[in-house]
Amino acid sequence: MVGSVPDFQHERAALQRGALRVAGVDEVGRGPLAGPVTAAAVRLDPARIPAGLRDSKTLSAARREVLCAEIMAVAEVGIAHASVEEIDALNILRASHLAMERAVAALKADHALIDGNLIPRGLTCSATAIVKGDATCLSIAAASIVAKVTRDRIMVDLAQQHPGYGWEANAGYPTAAHLDALRKLGVTAWHRRSFKPVHNILYQANSVTS
Template sequence: MATPISDFAHESAARARGALRVVGVDEVGRGPLAGPVTACAVRLDPDRIPPGLRDSKTLTSARREALYIAIIAQAEVSVAHATVAEIDTLNILRASHLAMERAVAALQADHALIDGNLIPRGLGCGATAIVKGDATCLSIAAASIVAKVTRDRIMVDLAQQHPGYGWEANAGYPTKAHLAALQTLGVTAWHRRSFKPVHNILYQENSITR
């Protein structure tokens, strides 16, 4: 298992430059064929950092859930989404940035540490892009955990409403089982029509009915 992130260097550097409300930001859900894209912003208290923070992808589900509870209890947290309609209208990159902007705005941050190499254009505050930030920055790691747990829970709920696609296990990602279900069960209102596998099935259906 990956080593926990042990320092607060990125956050401390932003504070040294005069930022008072520094948040880490991450998103989850760019790759799935269904469901929203979810972003989280977290402002950690340097004196109350939950032990064991690391990139959510390196954690077991049980450990993510435990850290999620600790983060919610010990930090300022904001979660925001971009809808399927926004994803199809804007494109997935812009929609994920929109979700980030919403999460940051809710915490009234004056500096955001963003996972990745791009800074959303509508943040309204200073920002630093950190490649692989979820593996090197405590605040981003915390945001990655909360975003992942939140979106997974959404997809479990949606799986109960739309059984057969396996969303409770695949979170909407294009697994073989999900793709097969798209062929047999069709497209739901939660599927992203701008994504090629979904678009192709809709095109096939339109061609058949003409």
């Protein structure tokens, strides 16, 4: 799907079925070892859709920033998170769905177009799951951009508070540099203890001290 151009057909179909407030929903941050998972819900104005919306993973960081600003200027946007504590308590899939539910609630949508093959069980509106939705659906592409830019900014801020892990560059993902820093510097409050690399380091530390 890389290189494909998303369109407005999914939104148009929901509007034709009687929905009034249709939002695309996507999340970012399932894979990292640190930081929250972030979701965005975006309701686009069909007459004011920014040009060049794509799956955020296919865009440069600079292009995402530009598009995010354009989306925020012309669309209705809900942004929400699930915390590290919630990720560890619930599991990452449920936490990512919780963030999606919160983003949709913030937007007060009456139909949600969800990226993926699962519909979060706590949604307060009807929904459609769209596999590879960020590559085919304009509203989901917009949500993927907003969620990515928002979470990246959070990780840059956290990197200043916890230098050495490279979060400003790796956004908390398990790069070789991040894993090396984990072993050398230890686990922070922002690391997901339920994730195996972090859990293993904590287990090793406890074994040494016990």
